[in-house]
Amino acid sequence: MTRKRAVVYTRVSTDKEEQKLSLAMQREVYEEYCSKHNFELVEIFADEGFSGTNARREKFIEMMYRAGLDFDERVKDSDIFHTSDREPEFDYxxxxDVSRYxxxxxxxxxxxxxxxxxxxxIRFEHGGVSxxxxxxxxxxxxLxxxxxxxSQDLSEKIKFTxxxxxxxxxxxxxxxxYGFTWDKDRKIVKVPEQVEVVEYIFNSYAEKGGMILSKELNQKKIPTQRNHLWSSDKITRIxxxxxxxxxxxVHQTYKDDVTSTERKRRDESEFIIIPNAVPRIISDEQFEEAQEVRLSRVNTSIKKRGRKVSYNDTYFQKIKCGVCGKGFKxxxxxGSGKKKKINYMCMSRVKHAGCGCRGVALNNLNKGLEEININFLADTLKEQVQYKQLIDNLAKELARVEGTRKQLQEQIDRLDFECDxxxxxxxxxxxxxxxxxxxRYEKKFDITSNELEELEVQLESINVEKIQRLKQKVEQKKDLIQQLKKNQSFTNEEKLQLLQKVVVTDYELEYFFSMPNYDDEIQEFNSIFKENPIEVVRKLKPFGITVRRNHKEAREYWNQLVEDYEAREQHEKDYPYQDEEMLLAQQSEDWEEADRLRVEGKL
Incomplete structure (x- = not known):
């Protein structure tokens, strides 16, 4: 009997020592549970100090990633996962219980x-729900x-406290x-090594700024409080x-409800000031000087700077590093003659986090795209299944809605006659x-009139045109897919529409393509008919096409590979292998070992 692959997810709400002991006990319990129920335990994902009211939990996100779901960090105040093309690494x-999840x-x-x-x-141990x-x-x-x-009730009590x-x-x-901790008597004390970092930040901020300071701390391998890399915004927060x-x-921000991920700022009049709350690290004068420097660097022009979506960037969020897996920026x-040059760099390399992957120019990305031939796109099962599901379900819902409209209209006509x-x-x-x-009859008239108004509201809420518009969008998408499949040649603009991502290494660019599908139309259908949604079909893996990079180091690399291959091919012709051991030596290009075994074989 094949054992099903399973992972365990557990969570403790704080990182206190007693909770860590509880976490260790949970590990033992679930190891026994998996053994008893014939599960192959792949891994235990344990979050410490994270709330269960949102999805922004380190291990939870990692577990979802390995299950095939990607967390969308771009959507503010909402926790959304998208289905990827990765195969799940486990089955359960x-x-x-649900509160842990x-x-x-x-x-x-x-x-x-x-x-x-x-x-x-998902299997919830308590309650036996799966x-x-x-x-x-x-x-x-x-549940x-x-x-x-x-959680909402508990949150209100905590807020009051x-x-x-x-x-x-x-x-x-x-x-x-950062810089403080609790001692055994629950008093706030300084952390000496962190205090040195805080003092260094305040003393150097005017001269170096947040960007240079964060790079220096990362190069010295000094972690943040939660063992992450420093960045300029973390320096600014300090x-x-x-x-x-x-x-x-304190009392500066609040959340609308317990499940919200966005904190809103209160009016300054509502702030609460607590003097002598912790041991002092810097003087008031140092703090005020740092604020003056910070404010002097803030751009007060009408045109605001900062992060914004690059709508004119054709490769926006599509370039990934083949070395560390991070995105490219x-x-x-x-350049010379004031001509702008666009390049993309690995985010890990930009932050000096140890990745040495070479950047790539926009022109080279476009040239690589031109070399690619994608005229072999075939029909995929996913599009066929999605199209059939949408058309069938839209027909059923349209028939149901028309039937409901007819019934409502008959009831309205009857009640209208009764009112008369x-x-x-x-x-x-x-x-x-x-x-x-x-x-007596006026009371009956009022009741009947109210029923009539309610039915008329229901009738107005049924939007047949919305369903018909969605059906039209599905048919248009089908025409687009068919047209693309018949296309004999693609322009770069058309290829970019099909491009999912580009994986960059020092010597290769690998372009991944996939055909358009009906995911957006299914999402719209599910938003209209929440009580009868269409199950999302697993995404098919995009196909990749590799292009050699054309810079000096890459050319030397590929030339050397060709020379090595030709030398190995000639050596195998001159010295046919005598046994499996010699073959392994030749395959590993250990020519000295291969010659030694050949000589031994002849003796």
């Missing part, structure tokens, strides 16, 4: 659906909703700033934090002066 996720109904249900589409199921069950949607919707409600402590001038943060003068400023420089009859009856009894019967 085992966790204690997520205290957010939207995240819990959306990821469960995406994982099911990839063939990965996404393999027939009624899993109903059960998990209820996630309860878990989210509990924090504000109460702040107004009593007690500084009790969830996480202490410079802006008044806590290093010993004074804490666009750089524009001015009641109106005539009320008029007749009113003329006769029978007030008692008039009141």
């Amino acid at each position: 996720i085992i966790t204690k 997520a205290r957010n109904e939207e995240i819990g249900m959306s990821t469960a659906k995406q994982l099911r589409a990839l063939g990965v199921y 996404t393999e069950d027939k009624n899993w949607k109903l059960m998990l919707t209820i 996630f909703s309860v878990a989210e409600g509990y 924090k504000e109460h402590n702040a107004r009593k001038l007690r500084y009790r943060p969830a996480r202490l700033p 410079i802006k934090n008044r806590i290093y003068t010993g004074t804490a400023v 666009k750089h524009t420089t001015t 009859s009641l109106s005539d009856t009320i008029k007749a009894f009113s003329e006769k002066g029978n007030r008692k019967l008039v009141n």
Whole structure:
């Protein structure tokens, strides 16, 4: 019997020592659980100190990545995963209960659906619920909703406690700033090696700025508080934090609800100042001088700087490093004659994080694209399945909606007739002066009128045109796909429409292409018909085409490979291998060992 691959996900809400002991116990329990239920335990993903109300948990994101889902960091105040073309590395996720997995109904249900589409199921030990069950949607919707409600209630209590402590001038943060820690008596004390870094940042900020300081700290391999790389924005956050003068400023931000990832800033009048909250590291004068320098460097022009989506960048977020896996960043420089030159560099190399992958110019990317022939695109099962699903489901929903419209219209006509009859009856009894019967029929008229209004609202809410427009979009997409498949040659612009990513190494550019599909149309369908969504079909892996890079080092590299191959081919002709051991030596290009074995074989 084949053992199913499984991972375990567990989470503790804080990083206190007693919670770490609990985490170690959980590991033992789940190792026994997997052995008992014939699972092959692939890995245990354990998050420490992360809340379950959002998906921004280090190990949770890593687990989803290895299951075939990519976390979208670009969407603000929302945790969204996208299905990738990677094969899942396991078949099951085992966790204690829904609150360990997520205290957010939207995240819990959306990821469960995406994982099911990839063939990965979640088993919740407590309650015996699994996404393999027939009624899993109903059960998990209820359980996630309860878990989210509990978190909301707990959040309100925590907020009240924090504000109460702040107004009593007690500084009790969830996480202490860089430079401080708790001692065994729960007093805030300095961390000597981190204090040196803080002092160095404040003393050097005016001369060097955030970018140079972050590069220096990374080159010295000095980590941040959470063992990450330094960046200019992390330096700025330290410079802006008044806590290093010993004074804490709290109650500055808030969240709309417990599941929100966006914090909003309160008015300064609502801030709470706590003097002598922590031991002082710098003087008030140092802090004010640093603020003056920081503000003098802020661009106050109408045209704002900062991160923005490069809408005119044809390779935006499509270039990946073949060495470290990071994305490439666009750089524009001015060469001779003030002519702009566009290059792309590995983000890891830009941050001096150890990657030495060579950058690539925009012109070279375009030249490589021109060399590629993609005229062999074939029909794919995914597009056929998606098209059939959409057309069939749209036909069913259109028929259902038309049926509902007809029923509503019949009810409206009947109630309209009843209202007319009641109106005539009320008029007749009113003329006769029978007030008692008039009141009785007026009540019936009001009830019937209200029912009529509700039905008319329902009728107006049914948008047949929206369904028909979606159907038209599906047919247009089909025409586009068919046209592309018949195309005998593609321009660079057409190739870019099909390009998914470019993997860059020092000597190669590998372009990955895939045909258009109906993912957007399925997403729109699911947003209209939430009660009857279409399951997302697993993405097919894009096909890759490799192009040699054309710079001096790359040419030398490929020439040497050709020379080595020709020498090896000639050697094998001159000295046919005598046994398996000699063959292995030849394949590893260990010619001296191959000659020694050949001589021994002749003796």
